[in-house]
Amino acid sequence: MDLGKLKELVNNFAKERDWDQFHSVKNLSMALSVESSELLEIFQWMSEADSNNLSSQPEKMQKVEEEVADIFVYLLRIASKTNINLEEAVIRKMEKNAKKYPVELARGNSKKYNEF
Ligand SMILES: [Mg+2]
Numbered sequence: 001m002d003l004g005k006l007k008e009l010v011n012n013f014a015k016e017r018d019w020d021q022f023h024s025v026k027n028l029s030m031a032l033s034v035e036s037s038e039l040l041e042i043f044q045w046m047s048e049a050d051s052n053n054l055s056s057q058p059e060k061m062q063k064v065e066e067e068v069a070d071i072f073v074y075l076l077r078i079a080s081k082t083n084i085n086l087e088e089a090v091i092r093k094m095e096k097n098a099k100k101y102p103v104e105l106a107r108g109n110s111k112k113y114n115e116f
Helices: 003-016 025-043 058-082 086-100
Strands: none
Touching: 003 058, 025 058, 058 086
């Protein structure tokens, strides 16, 4: 995945429409939350089994793909506005998570790190 290219695509889209004026970090964070809720809405009332079997529900799968893309678009915009390097941030956070959730304690366990 070329994050730089995707960031450029998304930033140009906003720039061409003069939407930068609306894209404060606060507004983008709110928009990200709204898109996350749209993803949740697809799964609302759906059984666990159906949620794990989207390949047999092409219409739902299409909607999930679109909402996941919307979420990622806003994430890219937030990263651009805050100069966060997403690749480095994810690597750093996963290193932190690995310390919080050591394999010997977390394997097959859904407890939160402070409940070990
Ligand atoms: Mg959406």
